[in-house]
Amino acid sequence: MSARVIPPISPTTQPYWEGAARGELMLQQCSACGQRPFPPHTHCEKCGSAELAWQAASGKGTIYTYTISYRAPHPVFRDQCPMVIAVVELDEGPRLMTNIIECDPEHVAVGMAVEAAFEKIDDSDVVLPVFRLV
Ligand SMILES: [Zn+2]
Structure with missing residues (x-):
């Protein structure tokens, strides 16, 4: 991989x-x-x-918009599909593109409350902010 x-x-x-x-x-x-x-x-x-x-930041926000990717845009994402690619609007105002994790993608909706989670990229020191439903 x-x-x-x-x-x-x-x-x-x-x-x-x-x-x-x-x-x-x-x-x-x-x-x-x-x-x-x-x-x-x-x-x-x-x-x-x-x-x-x-x-x-509080780490709290809402889903501003999202899409579900059923096909991996790159082979490294193959075991993560279907994956939710979302724009989250933070309670503090800024919007960021991220993933919604640990959810049934079919149950995600605009306006849902989310909170930050942190996902380490394998074989690196980089940790990515991602979000889960609350
Ligand atoms: Zn200023």
């Missing part, structure tokens, strides 16, 4: 990945205007400030 693609980790995104490894979903918040840029930025996307502070 070939290896999963590992997300590139830069100085800008490093606190996000370090948080995931600890089991925390980390978000930036602009100290000047309160905006929560996502994915991580070097500057606020709203006001341009470089004063972005990292905070642990």
Whole structure:
């Protein structure tokens, strides 16, 4: 089995990945205007400030939209199908693309409450934020 693609980790995104490894979903918040840029930025996307502070998010959100993949887009995902690929809207506002795990895909619906879970990628130190139904 070939290896999963590992997300590139830069100085800008490093606190996000370090948080995931600890089991925390980390978000930036602009100290000047309160905006929560996502994915991580070097500057606020709203006001341009470089004063972005990292905070642990609640890990709670709702399914904004989703699709079910019955065919693996790559052989490494073969044993994960059918898999739910979703956009989750966090209670703090940002939306992120993720997977909904440990569920019957046919019972997933827009608006369902979810909470963060963390899934280590085999043969790497990378932990991916994923979500499960609550
Ligand atoms: Zn700002």
